[in-house]
Amino acid sequence: MSIKVLKQALPILVSYFAIGLACGMVLYEVGYSVVQILLTSLFIYSGAGQFLIANMTSVGAGVFSIILTIVFLNVRFILMSLSSAQIVRGESGWMSFLFGTTITDETYGLNYTLFHQEGSEWTVKDAVSVNLLSYIVWGGATVLGALLVSYIEIDTFIMSYGLTALFICMTVSHFKHKAMVLSAVLSAVLTVILQVLFDNSMVIVIAAVIASFIGFRYHQSVREVGEVRE
Numbered sequence: 001m002s003i004k005v006l007k008q009a010l011p012i013l014v015s016y017f018a019i020g021l022a023c024g025m026v027l028y029e030v031g032y033s034v035v036q037i038l039l040t041s042l043f044i045y046s047g048a049g050q051f052l053i054a055n056m057t058s059v060g061a062g063v064f065s066i067i068l069t070i071v072f073l074n075v076r077f078i079l080m081s082l083s084s085a086q087i088v089r090g091e092s093g094w095m096s097f098l099f100g101t102t103i104t105d106e107t108y109g110l111n112y113t114l115f116h117q118e119g120s121e122w123t124v125k126d127a128v129s130v131n132l133l134s135y136i137v138w139g140g141a142t143v144l145g146a147l148l149v150s151y152i153e154i155d156t157f158i159m160s161y162g163l164t165a166l167f168i169c170m171t172v173s174h175f176k177h178k179a180m181v182l183s184a185v186l187s188a189v190l191t192v193i194l195q196v197l198f199d200n201s202m203v204i205v206i207a208a209v210i211a212s213f214i215g216f217r218y219h220q221s222v223r224e225v226g227e228v229r230e
Contacts, residue, residue, distance in 0.1 A: 002126070008114065009130045012106045016134055017141045019047055024145025026054040034146045041139040045102070046074050050142070056204075065202045072208060080108045087115055091124050099124060102131035179222070183215030 020041075027037045027050065040050055049070045056066045081100040088096040107130055114122040175181050187207050194203035 002129075005126050005129045005133070008110060008126075009133050012110065012130070012134050013137045015106075016047075016138045020138045020141025021145035021148070023047060023050050023054070024142035024147075025149040026051065027142070028146040028149050030054050030057045032057075032146075034143060034150065037146045038139060038143050041142045044070065044074075045104070045135060045138065046070070046077075047104075047138070049073050061204075062202070065205055068202075068205050069208070072205065072212075076105075077103055080105075084108070084112075087111075087127070088124055095124060095128060098128050099131060102128070102135045104131075104134060107131050107134050177219060179215040179219035182218055183211045186214060187211035 024037055027040065028034070032040070032054075040053065044050060044053075052069060052073060053066055056069065080103050084099065084103070088099050091099075107127075111122070111127040111130060114120060115127070175184070187210075190207035190210060191204055194207055
């Protein structure tokens with residue numbers, strides 16, 4: 001592990017540790033054991049996904065609807081891995097596997113930037129080191145958070161506000177195009193309407209899929225109109 005890697009990864013590691021603690025506490029409070037929390041961190045490894053698990057569990061969502069929502073939420077990692085295929089071309093299968101399965105939004109952004117800097121000396125080994133460090137810190141932090149709240153009485157009520165703020169922040173950060181805004185607003189409206197009509201946790205998934213499809217089609221139509229004008 002080089003100082004170069006640690007220096008680049010430090011901001012991510014610090015944020016993962018802080019958010020991981022909160023995530024572990026929230027998951028423990030809604031009924032997950034320390035072992036289960038560790039397993040979600042190892043096999044799901046998604047901050048937004050794990051917070052979403054806690055949120056959906058707290059409102060009584062079914063296992064199938066939780067799994068389906070997590071799949072839709074994390075499908076972007078497949079796209080990130082595919083877009084990074086050029087970077088790991090020529091590397092061993094094991095190195096490519098480690099790189100692809102430990103990608104997150106933050107590590108992808110960092111590695112992508114460092115790989116494409118002029119005169120960059122950033123290597124696949126460096127990128128995998130950043131990914132693995134982040135993976136270990138996140139898993140350790142979620143377990144530590146669960147242990148803390150299991151032995152020390154901590155008022156986690158305020159975390160519900162933090163969870164809401166987290167998802168609002170994530171949503172607003174994607175408001176770069178009208179299609180994104182349309183998808184978000186439509187998803188919220190559809191969720192409320194469908195929840196009133198059917199009172200089922202699956203309406204969240206259905207609303208998100210419908211809104212995403214409409215937003216995608218709208219974005220495509222806008223691009224096509226722009227190309228015709230050009």
